[in-house]
Amino acid sequence: DVKVTQSSRYLVKRTGEKVFLECVQDMDHENMFWYRQDPGLGLRLIYFSYDVKMKEKGDIPEGYSVSREKKERFSLILESASTNQTSMYLCASGSLGREDEQYFGPGTRLTVT
Amino acid sequence: GENVEQHPSTLSVQEGDSAVIKCTYSDSASNYFPWYKQELGKRPQLIIDIRSNVGEKKDQRIAVTLNKTAKHFSLHITETQPEDSAVYFCAASRNDYKLSFGAGTTVTVRA
Numbered sequence: 001d002v003k004v005t006q007s008s009r010y011l012v013k014r015t016g017e018k019v020f021l022e023c024v025q026d027m028d029h030e031n032m033f034w035y036r037q038d039p040g041l042g043l044r045l046i047y048f049s050y051d052v053k054m055k056e057k058g059d060i061p062e063g064y065s066v067s068r069e070k071k072e073r074f075s076l077i078l079e080s081a082s083t084n085q086t087s088m089y090l091c092a093s094g095s096l097g098r099e100d101e102q103y104f105g106p107g108t109r110l111t112v113t
Numbered sequence: 114g115e116n117v118e119q120h121p122s123t124l125s126v127q128e129g130d131s132a133v134i135k136c137t138y139s140d141s142a143s144n145y146f147p148w149y150k151q152e153l154g155k156r157p158q159l160i161i162d163i164r165s166n167v168g169e170k171k172d173q174r175i176a177v178t179l180n181k182t183a184k185h186f187s188l189h190i191t192e193t194q195p196e197d198s199a200v201y202f203c204a205a206s207r208n209d210y211k212l213s214f215g216a217g218t219t220v221t222v223r224a
Contacts, residue, residue, distance in 0.1 A: 042119070100210070
């Protein structure tokens with residue numbers, strides 16, 4: 001049973017703070033993804049990684065960075081949080097070539113005040 | 114990049130009736146089309162997918178059809194039940210494992 005976990009379910013931060021969101025998967029998946037989910041906009045890809053230390057920008061990378069130092073862990077970093085980054089953040093992982101399904105974490109509801 | 118449009122944004126059906134959600138995509142190189150279901154407060158989960166070499170795929174009460182020429186694909190749910198109430202997302206992908214999602218359809222099944 002695939003498990004994708006995220007460090008927090010709810011997070012409240014102040015404008016300008018540095019925010020770290022962590023994601024861990026236990027299925028030895030090569031690919032990991034960070035999405036944000038907003039009503040009416042669906043799931044939008046922020047960044048993804050297909051290997052340790054490798055990353056690629058998604059559709060909305062501005063204001064975010066990522067880190068993947070270990071295969072099982074993918075971190076999303078908001079260098080200076082802004083109110084327009086208030087959203088639900090979903091991490092996902094998947095396996096290159098074995099199957100195409102992306103397995104999602106439970107999400108982190110981030111509020112920036 | 115890929116642009117996926119999904120309609121309708123909300124859908125209310127009587128229990129036992131059918132529900133149809135339609136998506137269009139822009140990148141003719143896309144060849145993988147999954148559908149995810151997200152129940153309230155839960156994570157999205159894959160319910161069915163189709164590849165571009167197949168026109169239709171069925172799994173019990175759900176089916177997906179693909180028209181590559183018109184660049185659209187649809188999800189069909191028959192004999193809807195209350196547990197089908199959820200947000201459904203379509204997505205499209207080329208072979209680079211990046212998924213481009215539609216905006217989602219909120220389906221409500223009325224008892």
